[in-house]
Amino acid sequence: MFADISFPISSYQVFTYKVPNNLKSHLSIGMRVKAPLGSRNVKGIIVDIKKTTNFIGSIKSIKEMIDDQPVLDKNLWKLIQWLSKYYNCPIGVSAKTVLPNNLSTKYELKTQLYVKAIKNDQELLNRAKIQKAVYKYLQTKQALVPVNSLKDYCSNPNDICKELYSKEFVELVKVPILPKLAGLTFDPIYKDIQFTKNQSLAIKNIISAIDSNNFKSFLLHGVTGSGKTEIYIEAARHVLRKNKTVIILLPEIALTSQIAGRFKAVFGETVAVWHSKLSRPARSWTWKKICLGEYKVVIGARSSIFAPLKNLGMIIVDEEQEDSYKQESPNPRYHARDVALIRGKINKATVVLSSATPSLESYYNSKIKKLDYIYLPERFSGKYPKVDIVDMIKESKESDKYGEIFSKLLIEKIENRLSNKEQIILLHNRRGFSPAIKCNDCGEICMCSHCKIALTFHSNGKYVQCHFCNQINTTLPEVCLKCNSYNIQLSGTGTQKIENLLKSQFSNASIARLDTDVAKSGNNITKILQDFSNRKIDILLGTQMIAKGLDFANATLVGIINADTGLYLPDYRAGEKAFQLIYQSAGRSGRGKIPGEVVIQSYNTDNAVIKHATKLELKKYYDVCLNERESLDYPPFSWIVKFEVRGTKKNHVENSINRITDSIKHMPKGIEKLGPAYCYREKLKDNYRMQIIFKSKKKYDPVGARLQKFYNSIIINSKINVSRNPQLIVDVNPTSLL
Numbered sequence: 001m002f003a004d005i006s007f008p009i010s011s012y013q014v015f016t017y018k019v020p021n022n023l024k025s026h027l028s029i030g031m032r033v034k035a036p037l038g039s040r041n042v043k044g045i046i047v048d049i050k051k052t053t054n055f056i057g058s059i060k061s062i063k064e065m066i067d068d069q070p071v072l073d074k075n076l077w078k079l080i081q082w083l084s085k086y087y088n089c090p091i092g093v094s095a096k097t098v099l100p101n102n103l104s105t106k107y108e109l110k111t112q113l114y115v116k117a118i119k120n121d122q123e124l125l126n127r128a129k130i131q132k133a134v135y136k137y138l139q140t141k142q143a144l145v146p147v148n149s150l151k152d153y154c155s156n157p158n159d160i161c162k163e164l165y166s167k168e169f170v171e172l173v174k175v176p177i178l179p180k181l182a183g184l185t186f187d188p189i190y191k192d193i194q195f196t197k198n199q200s201l202a203i204k205n206i207i208s209a210i211d212s213n214n215f216k217s218f219l220l221h222g223v224t225g226s227g228k229t230e231i232y233i234e235a236a237r238h239v240l241r242k243n244k245t246v247i248i249l250l251p252e253i254a255l256t257s258q259i260a261g262r263f264k265a266v267f268g269e270t271v272a273v274w275h276s277k278l279s280r281p282a283r284s285w286t287w288k289k290i291c292l293g294e295y296k297v298v299i300g301a302r303s304s305i306f307a308p309l310k311n312l313g314m315i316i317v318d319e320e321q322e323d324s325y326k327q328e329s330p331n332p333r334y335h336a337r338d339v340a341l342i343r344g345k346i347n348k349a350t351v352v353l354s355s356a357t358p359s360l361e362s363y364y365n366s367k368i369k370k371l372d373y374i375y376l377p378e379r380f381s382g383k384y385p386k387v388d389i390v391d392m393i394k395e396s397k398e399s400d401k402y403g404e405i406f407s408k409l410l411i412e413k414i415e416n417r418l419s420n421k422e423q424i425i426l427l428h429n430r431r432g433f434s435p436a437i438k439c440n441d442c443g444e445i446c447m448c449s450h451c452k453i454a455l456t457f458h459s460n461g462k463y464v465q466c467h468f469c470n471q472i473n474t475t476l477p478e479v480c481l482k483c484n485s486y487n488i489q490l491s492g493t494g495t496q497k498i499e500n501l502l503k504s505q506f507s508n509a510s511i512a513r514l515d516t517d518v519a520k521s522g523n524n525i526t527k528i529l530q531d532f533s534n535r536k537i538d539i540l541l542g543t544q545m546i547a548k549g550l551d552f553a554n555a556t557l558v559g560i561i562n563a564d565t566g567l568y569l570p571d572y573r574a575g576e577k578a579f580q581l582i583y584q585s586a587g588r589s590g591r592g593k594i595p596g597e598v599v600i601q602s603y604n605t606d607n608a609v610i611k612h613a614t615k616l617e618l619k620k621y622y623d624v625c626l627n628e629r630e631s632l633d634y635p636p637f638s639w640i641v642k643f644e645v646r647g648t649k650k651n652h653v654e655n656s657i658n659r660i661t662d663s664i665k666h667m668p669k670g671i672e673k674l675g676p677a678y679c680y681r682e683k684l685k686d687n688y689r690m691q692i693i694f695k696s697k698k699k700y701d702p703v704g705a706r707l708q709k710f711y712n713s714i715i716i717n718s719k720i721n722v723s724r725n726p727q728l729i730v731d732v733n734p735t736s737l738l
């Protein structure tokens with residue numbers, strides 16, 4: 001018997017191996033094994049099993065199985081195959097994404113040795129003083145005691161206990177050390193609520209889809225605070241009753257702790273949390289328990305979509321518009337929302353895409369009935385907040401003060417809330433102290449030496465950092481590289497600067513900042529959110545991490561420091577994203593009994609995005625936006641694929657991309673080419689970047705097959721090496737064209 005194995009390497013080639021006799025009855029397609037590749041044993045996945053092979057030459061044998069039980073069912077294997085084909089990614093690499101190499105059902109917890117006294121005859125130990133002392137102590141305890149806690153009695157407790165054990169004075173027990181999972185959730189309240197009419201209807205629709213045992217997909221469009229989490233819980237309850245399982249995807253690790261807490265309050269220990277900030281033992285242990293079927297609900301970030309749950313009944317994608325669902329690197333550059341739809345289809349499960357601000361694509365798909373549309377137009381409790389917009393240009397002129405961070409109105413309202421003991425959320429989507437360091441004489445901005453990205457100054461620790469490659473420099477730039485002037489100034493505003501200002505202006509308030517600099521660990525995030533939830537914090541300042549999903553009843557004021565951030569980036573989705581961020585942040589206000597308010601500060605109050613966002617006119621803005629997209633043939637009216645060439649030598653990058661362009665002899669009808677051109681971020685991590693965008697009108701190409709065929713032929717014809725330097729990156733449905 002022979003098996004073809006695909007390895008996580010950039011090659012599409014598969015390799016044939018002999019199946020040793022002892023494994024013959026255990027192996028099947030889709031299982032992970034170790035086999036010799038070159039000089040090493042490498043983990044790979046079986047893609048075919050056959051009785052004979054045409055291969056001539058010596059054939060090596062498979063060494064061992066990675067899991068001791070089947071991890072992949074037929075459906076997950078189909079998903080791996082789809083990933084590979086759709087995202088143009090070798091199957092071994094796709095398999096590794098679904099089943100990470102360091103996870104296995106063979107994982108065993110580390111153990112700790114415990115000891116307990118059993119015999120009652122210490123006379124026999126008279127000659128061994130230390131053993132006697134230890135034994136006496138254990139007798140007083142009458143319980144299992146960790147061996148390494150006996151260091152006060154002897155320097156080598158392990159040896160002493162083993163001696164006692166051999167004389168049958170004690171018993172020794174190995175106890176597994178369970179990973180700490182408690183710090184991953186908070187807010188374990190279940191809101192036992194009376195559903196609104198709209199909520200009940202939504203639940204009824206979703207439940208009847210679950211009962212159909214067929215693939216059904218929904219867009220659950222509920223305004224912020226409309227009680228979507230409670231709908232998820234009811235639907236999940238129904239799925240579990242049918243003995244099926246649930247995946248809930250959340251876009252931010254910051255959100256998992258609160259929502260998982262609420263799920264645990266209802267479903268107890270069947271709920272698993274899954275994201276990249278889990279400790280290694282927690283990760284390995286959780287994964288093994290998912291495989292063993294001990295968890296029924298997996299809640300987590302992007303990669304949770306691959307959780308090896310059996311008998312999957314429902315997938316919920318919360319805040320489905322979020323770009324964090326897209327894996328930018330490495331290959332496969334998948335979008336978890338799209339994978340969710342495919343996994344749902346393969347498993348005949350129900351998929352619920354959910355948001356207060358759906359992506360334009362999903363919104364459009366609901367209009368053309370590709371998704372069933374459920375709308376929750378009103379808040380569960382309370383009204384929508386009152387929104388004030390402050391024209392910061394007018395304000396500066398009137399006050400004759402320029403570059404102020406807080407408007408008069410915002411300060412007034414913050415003071416008012418503080419005196420009422422209500423809470424405030426401030427959003428500013430730039431971390432660090434100053435996002436730019438500028439020469440006052442020539443205007444030059446200090447750039448990272450590896451990226452074409454402005455360096456950010458960080459005040460605590462006083463260093464500059466590139467937010468792309470994360471390189472840190474502790475010596476601050478003193479001289480302008482362009483004009484040699486010493487007149488260099490910190491410019492712009494980041495969250496640290498705002499935090500300092502808040503602390504001096506509102507010295508009696510308790511202020512916390514939440515951005516990726518603070519949120520280095522999952523527990524840290526949970527702690528801050530929990531403190532805010534318990535009203536230990538008055539003002540919570542943060543980046544987009546705090547803009548979505550969080551639910552704090554006592555937060556009655558949201559301030560958006562600069563609504564224009566990101567508005568003018570050269571990307572067709574810049575407006576949509578800016579709108580969603582403003583709308584979502586506004587939604588954090590007034591979710592309890594007390595009415596909420598929002599203050600939005602902007603220098604572009606005439607801009608359509610700002611105008612509609614401040615009036616919370618989502619459908620109006622989306623219709624404007626859809627018209628624009630249609631006239632320019634952008635998604636959702638076309639498919640897009642991005643060819644990016646990156647490499648360390650500028651001229652090599654240019655030559656390669658020209659070779660690609662030259663290899664295109666004919667453009668099929670409905671397909672359009674933009675570029676080649678340098679990317680907006682033309683250099684990242686010492687790599688120059690150029691791109692070509694291909695758009696294919698859905699009118700001629702309803703499922704994107706024409707575009708796929710077209711770009712595959714380009715890859716073949718241009719004979720460009722996808723993995724060398726310069727490298728070709730093919731990004732299917734890119735979320736960023738920067």
Ligand SMILES: [Zn+2]
Pocket residue numbers: 439440441442443444480481482483484485
């Ligand atoms: Zn200068």
Ligand SMILES: [Zn+2]
Pocket residue numbers: 448449450451453466467468469470471685
């Ligand atoms: Zn950099």
